[in-house]
Amino acid sequence: MSEEEFRASRHLFVPKHEIVPPDEVQALLTKYNASLDQLPYILTTDPNVSELGAKPGDVIKITRKSETAGVTYYYRLVVEG
Amino acid sequence: MAVEEAVKTVGKIGFDVFSPSEIRKYSTVEVTVPETYDEDGMPVQGGLMDNRLGVLEPGQKCGTCGNTSARCPGHFGHIELAEPVMHVAFVDIIHELLVTTCRSCGRVLMPQDEINVYQQKLSEQGYTNPNLLERVSKEIIAKTKKAKICPHCGKRKLEIEFTKPHLFHEINEEGGAIRLLPAAIRERLERVIDSDLRLLGYDPQGARPEWLILQVLPVPPVSVRPSITLETGIRSEDDLTHKLVDILRVNQRVRESKDSGTPPLIVQDLVDLLQYHVTTYFDNEVSGIPQAHHRSGRPLKTLSQRLKGKEGRFRGSLSGKRVDFSSRTVISPDPSLDISEVGVPYDVAMKLTVPERVTPWNIDFLKKLVINGPGIHPGVNYVVRPDGVKIRLEFASDRESISQALAPGYIVERHLVDGDIVLFNRQPSLHRMSIMAHYVKVLPYRTFRLHPAVCPPYNADFDGDEMNLHVPQSEEARSEAMMLMRVQDQIISPRYGGPIIGAIRDFLTAAFLLTKVETKIGKESFANLAYAAGYVGELPEPEFKDSYSGRQLFSLFLPKDFNYRLTSKWSKAKGVKSDKDDVLVKGGELLSGVIDKASIGAEEPDTILHRVAKDYGTDVARSFLNSILRLLRAYVSSVGFSYGFDDLELTEAGRKEIDEIIRKAYTNVEDLFKKYEKGELDVMKGLRPEQVLEQRIMTELSHAREFSGRVVERSLPDTNSGIIMAKTGARGSSLNLGQMMASVGQQSVRGKRINRGYYHRALPHFPQKDRNPDAYGFVKSNYRDGLNPIEFFFHAMGGREGLVDTAVRTQQSGYMQRRLVNAMEHLRVEYDLTVRDPQGAIIQFLYGEDGVDPSKSDHGKAVNVERLADSAALLDDPKAPRVTAKDVDTLFNEFQARLNPKLIEELREVLVVDSKSGKEPLSKRAARSVVEKATELYHASFVEPGEAMGVVGAQSIGEPGTQMTLRTFHFAGVKERDVTLGLPRLIELVDARKQPSTPTMDIYLDENHRTTRAGALEVAKEVLFTKVYDLVQQVKRDYANNSVVLVFDPAKLEERGATVDDVAAVIRAPKGKVIPDAKSNTVTVMMENLDDAAVVSAREKFLNTRVKGIPGITSVSVITKEGEWMIQTAGSNLQKVLKVNGVDQTRTTTNNIYEVNMALGVEAARTALVREIISTLEEQGLEVDIRHILLVADLMTSKGFMQQIGRHGIAGSKTSVLARAAFEITVPTLAEAAATGEVEELKGVTENVIVGSTIPVGTGMVDIYMKGGS
16 A cells, blocks of 8 residues: 555544534534633644644534444544644 | 621632832831840841731730731731842743843844734634643744844844853853853843733733842741740741841841952852852752751751642642541441441540531420530530630539520530431542441440441451541531432442442351351241341241241342342352352342342442342432341351361362372473473474473463362362352452462462572572472462471562552552542533533533443443333233334434434344344333333433532542552563553553553554465564664675675575565665675675774664664564454554555554554544553453543543643643642742733632632532622
8 A cells, every 4th residue: 555545534543523514613612602712622733634624723523433322423623733 | 606707709819920119018127137036035126036027926916017916917028138149930931031032132032023923823812722822932932042143133142051050151252151140130131021021921010020030038927937935945946037047147248248348259159158048048959059957957948848749838738638526546347337327436426516506496405415514425515605605615614504595596516416427538538439428326435336338438447447537517518418428329339330338248158148048047037137137017928838048038128129130159150050040039039049249249230239229219228238238247147157277178088189289280390391401392482492481380380279279169068168258259269268278379579480589599498490399489388287488488478579569559559540630620510511621621522422420320331221121021011012123213213312322222122122033022112111211211310510520530540540450561472562551551541651661563454464374474574673683694894805794694584574685775885885695695885994993883884774664663473363364563653554565554553542643643542542541441350430531531632632641731731820739840830820920710629629719510519690780
């Protein structure tokens, strides 16, 4: 396999990352009564961020497999790092 | 109480640096005289004990406020320093400012346009980066350090040389070092403008940099440094006073010598002395200068030492305080108590009091108590009148009249009586069950009594343990204790969602004896026992003609609709397979099976007690446990149970068998030696023959002990006390039995047979290189027969290691727990069930991902679906229509929003029955009721908002730390693949180390390589790091041709998959030629310069050149796992390995979390961290709910990168100054807070404990909000 082919997102440990559409971010923040900077962060240097092409200020939705709940969602704010 | 002064709460605390003018403003005296008292013993005016600074003796009046010592708060004075000196705590900041600003114009060494950019960045509101300020100032510092010329005034920047603790030199253009005196530094700092300071992260309003150089020194009030008068009448001054005297003396000398025109050099020496004294006044542990000592030789305890450390102000006096209304004494067991009771000695009950307000309802009772007074038990020690006057009854002559005067509004401080609620605690308080609320039972004698069943949560035994007791003094405190802290509410541990309280020791023996099949109880004893256990009700029909079975007696106390099934520990230990020996309870009737640790034991999930507590509530659970324990106690007292020397007797046949086993083992060992000598031992991958031999010997010997232990077990009857105790889980194990009766077995130190001591032998009693296992600590004897002196000595060696291990482990795990708690204490569950820190930053969007509180869960699960379905099936109408898969789907559609995917999956599994299984599905109605009930239970097991799940999680991970082994390595089959396990590994994980101590990878392979060994080897060769050194056989020097010849070992080349050409391709020989020769397996390097030094260095260089493979991977081994070939490595480099051809990029992992983070991102790092923590705990056999682990992992990754649990990570990045100061680096934290003008918002836990307000978690989180008037 050549180097370009490597994609972190394919790895077993990496749950699905996707960018939350900007128009849905507000609804998310309202739901959790939180401001953007109160979300957990993900750095721009994170391989999944660059794969998605997310920019600082974007929110990433992570669909995790959960041992307790089956499936859960986690959100992270993209931050310069 | 009467004079209620206005109570204010602390809202915020700002941190600033005192400016000289402020110091002067707040000062009441300028202290100039170094003398403290005159000949008459009166304080000298203008001295350090001036009465304007406050007074110490009760009779004196303060010269400033006129109050007596009780009411005078003390007042500051000041010293005018003759020459400015530096403040030690701020030298680093001073240094930074000197480096980043211009020596001439004072501006930041950065062009104006760049400054503008950064200022713009800082002013930008929002989300670009949380640590923006810190990052910007760091960037600026980095950039200004590179600047050569001031972009503002064009002056050249000069190098600053800083010698700790407070010497600055400037290197001028000629290379000469010129000392920068504090006065000069001060002048420079004055020039730095406010906006530049803000850019660097400082607060110019609260801390102008020139204030960091001291011109005036505040003198703390005398109440801060009280003097003590000894019995002899000699006054002894406080360390701070001593230090201030030193400062004053030197200050005076400096002033005098300056005034008298002494040469500047000598003056400078004096100023340096002044600097020394001022420095040690602040901190007497500065490295690089000698400590100031007291006359007696003891180092002085100055300001910094007062704040720092465990006994310092922060941890010793503010975070933890000594309390009243508490008591401590030895504990002893009392099985006649209720589990929720504590026995309190009369002496204690008569000293500890409860304030009770007199009301019309209790006035008669309290009047009687007052008459009893302090000396008769239910009595009173104090009476508080409504006007606030406290009457001490000990000295009251006429208690009768005081009793008569009692009226509503009085407060009576009465003795502790039966039924009062108190808090009971045993240190170390490792988890929340270490402090529980008990009801008082006043008893004679002098010890606290507690029920043996509550020993596990406290981890108490009665070999001299002491415990503490606290009496809550307010109604609020009492009701909180009763609602949250009672023993019965703590039965289920939040660590693993199972009961931590239950039967132990003899209770379990008794349970077995009572419920075993043979037990028959006569009618009379049955009635007596039932009565003794508090049974009220009708007696059942006897099972036999005129006697009851023991199970019937047990069943009396089970709830009438209780069903239960489980395999007993006894059956498991006996290896009985048939179901009919299972513990089976139907309709509250124990039908079969013996009751033992598995069904009512403590620290055992899924016991009967667990089921009862879950299904019937804690009240029922408590009374159930109480009755059962009382029953068992009564029963075992009546039948008796003992264990003694006679029970250790072994049959002659058994003895012979054991001797034979050991003899055989010895000959086997001898055979192994012979094989070894002949070289016939099977080789094991990566091990030298000696190691193989040693390993085989150890297995052989451990088998010998194991087998002889089994002989013991076999030859003892089931009626043997030892067997009963071991197999019911009451005490001991079959290992212990074997050691007592068969053979103690191999003693070890550091996991090896004992082989240290003398040359090639452990003791001089043996020949060198003895082959006899006796010589290396194998103890043939057993404890019954006794050990011979040599065995005894080896045994003591092994025993010593165990003791040392425990001591080290408690320390390590204690510190880990402190760090965990510190990092997580401020996390709480909000009303929307998110987990957040006090700033509102989200750590988890739903606690534990399903919102379930582990202590309300059923062994980690929110709902026990099988049990639900089973009980539904029992009540089901057999004629009603059955559910189909489609029905179930519609049902789930309806409930989807209120259930989670996992639960739906579990429900589907029990509701949708495969037609082939032959099982009958539930009826539609029953299915619906199951789903409804599951939903209800799921929501009932949610965490309570406000719950401090952070602390609970920290405790749940920290507490088992004490039980982990310290033996770090575990042999995993391959040389160098010994992985760190146990406590050290757990610590490593929460430390978020970049490099674990034993990195290792599991490399999975793609379809093309995983099927064959050859394929796997092919990849392994690409992965294993290979240097020229690893291939070479010999390095020759050819003088004739001016060359160095590398001769390669063809076997090695083959093994590593490298060719001579590969090597030639990587060897760099500048100005030379590299000639490979495949035929002779050589590479010739022609060199220009062939003197000795050049050759040696070139040789080194060649040998260390990488040929192929991945840096970091030091060894590989190819194994099969689950039918596929894979590679395990020692050393790790995920990023690179993932890019190797043939590696499965989706499954390959490493135990280095940091590498996972770099290669795959934070989310993967989180997954890996969770997996590693779980496997570490599991390997140790410790059960911890996954939710606690998830919380730690989410917290550590919440900032987008791995944060350590500790001072460099989460605890160090807390917003609260006080919390950080209380954790580890106290003084520098405070200094930095002052310089940057931090504000303490008091939102977290530690901060509020320190200032003495309620903590914002749990019941302290509740607030009342009101709409303002419109």
